[in-house]
Amino acid sequence: MSEKVPRSSPVEPVWWRIKLHEIIFEADTRMGRMFDVLLILGILSSVFVVMMETVVESGGLWHNVFWISEWGFTIIFTIEYILRLISVHRPSKYARSFFGIIDLVSVLPTYVSAFLPGVQSLLVLRVFRLLRIFRLFKLARHLSEAQTLRKAIWQARAKITVFLCVVLNIIMVLGTAMYLVEHDHNPGFGSIPQSLYWAIITMSTVGYGDVVPVTVMGKLLASMLIVIGYSMIIIPTGIVSAEMVAAPLRPITTQACPYCMREGHDQDASFCKYCGKTL
Numbered sequence: 001m002s003e004k005v006p007r008s009s010p011v012e013p014v015w016w017r018i019k020l021h022e023i024i025f026e027a028d029t030r031m032g033r034m035f036d037v038l039l040i041l042g043i044l045s046s047v048f049v050v051m052m053e054t055v056v057e058s059g060g061l062w063h064n065v066f067w068i069s070e071w072g073f074t075i076i077f078t079i080e081y082i083l084r085l086i087s088v089h090r091p092s093k094y095a096r097s098f099f100g101i102i103d104l105v106s107v108l109p110t111y112v113s114a115f116l117p118g119v120q121s122l123l124v125l126r127v128f129r130l131l132r133i134f135r136l137f138k139l140a141r142h143l144s145e146a147q148t149l150r151k152a153i154w155q156a157r158a159k160i161t162v163f164l165c166v167v168l169n170i171i172m173v174l175g176t177a178m179y180l181v182e183h184d185h186n187p188g189f190g191s192i193p194q195s196l197y198w199a200i201i202t203m204s205t206v207g208y209g210d211v212v213p214v215t216v217m218g219k220l221l222a223s224m225l226i227v228i229g230y231s232m233i234i235i236p237t238g239i240v241s242a243e244m245v246a247a248p249l250r251p252i253t254t255q256a257c258p259y260c261m262r263e264g265h266d267q268d269a270s271f272c273k274y275c276g277k278t279l
Contacts, residue, residue: 020087024084024087025084025087039080042073045069049066071110074110074111088258090260149240152240160239163236167203170225170228171200171203174199174224174225175192175195178218179191182195182213182218185214185218188211197211199225202226203228205226259272259275260275260277262274
């Protein structure tokens with residue numbers, strides 16, 4: 001009778017992968033902070049280059065400088081993306097995460113532009129990578145508050161949904177009323193969808209001014225909608241604020257688990273509270 005071979009446990013990462021993960025994904029060390037500073041400076045510089053490429057004339061000296069700079073940034077960010085994949089325990093999980101997708105999208109347009117000119121303008125998507133700035137200055141307090149804000153919005157989702165339904169009903173009623181009052185006198189209210197567009201712009205207090213009522217009743221309805229809009233601006237803020245006050249605020253670190261890539265761990269944590277692995 002053959003013996004059963006015990007299932008092997010996951011292989012622990014070697015020391016250099018642990019050190020690489022600490023530098024790239026965390027901001028608790030000097031090297032980690034330095035890496036994040038250089039990364040954000042590189043992101044800002046690359047976004048500036050992409051924007052300036054749309055200003056200078058094609059074929060000029062600066063155009064060539066920007067073109068070379070863009071390829072340089074792309075190569076650097078490609079190497080950084082590969083290092084991120086190497087430093088994590090499950091590269092496929094990181095590749096499918098929000099930041100993993102952003103990191104990949106930030107380098108793809110340059111390579112695609114070699115076959116489809118003009119796609120490189122999409123490189124401005126690199127600005128989303130600046131979300132890492134929350135880890136740059138070791139703002140654990142801001143990370144905690146960001147997590148609290150996310151939880152508060154999720155807890156208040158039912159109230160926010162009801163609020164949005166009320167807003168949509170008001171827009172539908174007053175927008176339709178404006179169509180009935182104004183469509184014979186104003187081509188801007190020639191259909192109910194046009195009137196609903198006007199109601200949305202007016203209630204949000206934006207007021208482009210491209211469509212305005214001309215009748216007395218239309219102006220009265222417009223005044224009512226503006227007052228309602230001003231009155232309702234504070235409601236979603238109050239809902240979320242109440243949930244944030246009720247939520248406890250616990251200090252967390254910038255540590256990222258090398259196995260599940262989750263952040264938001266307590267300062268005294270030795271193990272990941274999501275997957276149980278050692279931090």
